[in-house]
Amino acid sequence: MMRKAVAVRREEIVVAALQKIRDRGIAGVRAADIAKALDISTALIFYHFGTLEALIIEAFxxxxxxxxxxxxxxxxxxxxxxxxxxxxxxxxxxxxxxxxxxxxxxxxxxxxxxxxxxxxxxxxxxxxxxxxxxxxxxxxxxxxxxxxxxxxxxxxxxxxxxxxxxxxxxxxxxxxxxxxxxxxxxxxxxxxx
Incomplete structure (x- = not known):
């Protein structure tokens, strides 16, 4: 399987995070749910953003x-x-x-x-x-x-x-x-x- 470019993967994660925020609100967003939606590991989310809070800030x-x-x-x-x-x-x-x-x-x-x-x-x-x-x-x-x-x-x-x-x-x-x-x-x- 071919790896996605960093920018492409980061953008996918941000888009998925925004969708989860729309669906559940900020308090209801979990890295595991974003990872599941993209069929990736939560470790990949934390690799790209460090924390869930940093991902949410980037999404906004x-x-x-x-x-x-x-x-x-x-x-x-x-x-x-x-x-x-x-x-x-x-x-x-x-x-x-x-x-x-x-x-x-x-x-x-x-x-x-x-x-x-x-x-x-x-x-x-x-x-x-x-x-x-x-x-x-x-x-x-x-x-x-x-x-x-x-x-x-x-x-x-x-x-x-x-x-x-x-x-x-x-x-x-x-x-x-x-x-x-x-x-x-x-x-x-x-x-x-």
Missing amino acids: RQATETALATLRDELARGGPADTRLHAVLTLYGPTNPGHNWQLWIEAQAAAMRDHELRAVLQRLDQRWRDAVVTLITEGVKTGVFRCEDPRGAAWRLTSLLDGLAVQVVAQTGSVTADDCARWVGQAVEKELK
Whole structure:
């Protein structure tokens, strides 16, 4: 049997770890379960990552990079600030299946006790908020928006989405996609018009 390249094997382990986190939460992830899913030994997991905690941090680091690449792609599209802001808020929002809110909510809870994970998540969170601030500021400069405090508006809008995400993910059925779209649209209107 041919051995896989180190980078390929590490990526497989990270992907399997992320899936286990989605399925069971961080507290329910065991190296043995990841190894079983990949038909490898747990020793191979520890060889590549040292500890289960290091693997989890790496898994979230990679998930963060994927999310930030999606954000960069959206920002690079160009166009009017209001159109781009709407697209970014939709991407960030809880009804976008690509955003992985279940994963991020799980990570936020774990980050209260893990400073490395907290740093990874803060980087992601700050980058999204910075993008919203930039788009609002751009819209103010071009006359599309009226807003005296772009940073405050960005925090209020993304915080609304954060709260709605908890409702959508943890309280299934309590808030619909239409509710989210309507409430975010109303908040944007109040903040920026």
